[in-house]
Amino acid sequence: MITTRLHKTLHGVGRRPFRVTASSTDDDEAGKKKAGREREVSRADGASVGAGERDSLAYASGLYSLEEFTNDEWIATIRDVFASGDALTRDDAARLVFDSLREQGLDAKRLTSGIRDSVNGWFRTAVRRGVIARVGQSYEMDCRTIDDYPRDLLVSSLASAIGRTWHSREDAIRATARHLGFRRTGSKIKSAIKSAINAGIRQGKIERDGPQNIRKV
Structure with a gap:
């Protein structure tokens, strides 16, 4: 199973914003608490959610549409999927990326053609960024480390x-x-x-x- 560092923080269910950090575990916990405070939701008398967030049942339940995942989350997820070093067919890789996005809160039960098209588009972006490489009909990790x-x-x-x-x-x-x-x-x-x-x-x-x-x- 693909593991991620994107945790839920909105009253225990909201997704924590993506971060790149070299901080300690204590700093991580402090960041989690701060993110939770910044994203508090008030629904009394129809009050709206914080700026930039959707006032919806999906948001309240901690689920997100495909469009709510950032570019950085997409690329990090693809890097996670290929971290084992195994070559993957495009279909297998798309399934693993989809499963990982669901773990991160994607509000989708099946890999539709629309989602597959989005994933394939991000595979092409990941190739341009040196994250993965196309080898025949498969993809594999390209630049595993910064070196x-x-x-x-x-x-x-x-x-x-x-x-x-x-x-x-x-x-x-x-x-x-x-x-x-x-x-x-x-x-x-x-x-x-x-x-x-x-x-x-x-x-x-x-x-x-x-x-x-x-x-x-």
Whole structure:
């Protein structure tokens, strides 16, 4: 069974926002409590839910539509599915991704053609990001660790992750890790993306504003 780090927090049933972190278990628990407070729902007298959330029976029950899963959640789920290193046919991989999304709160009982099309689209995205590779009629893990990424792909991934919005270097590292499907930013990931930032600046693909803020050129 595919395991995830996306837990339920809305009164014990809501989904915790996706995070990439190098924090301790205590920090994780503190983040969970904070997320729960931020997403409290008041339904008395027809009051609406918090900004950005749907006031629906699905939301109240902790279930989510396909569209409510973020890009980062999709990529992280695909990385999880292929973590064993086994090659998977497209159909088998789609089934495993679907099962994992259901564990994370997807409000669907069967893998419909529409869901399958969405999953296949994200497989193509994951290939472009170096997460998986197409081998014949199957997919398999491509860059298992950050060390497997070529420098040029890391630089382009950094640029895609931060876009034209100014980011601190630390935020850019976390955004790039999420972009590539990593759920935590350990020392190796931090070091590799820091090097990609410096390479991107030298190549003229990343610009900086002062010592900390960077964005895509």
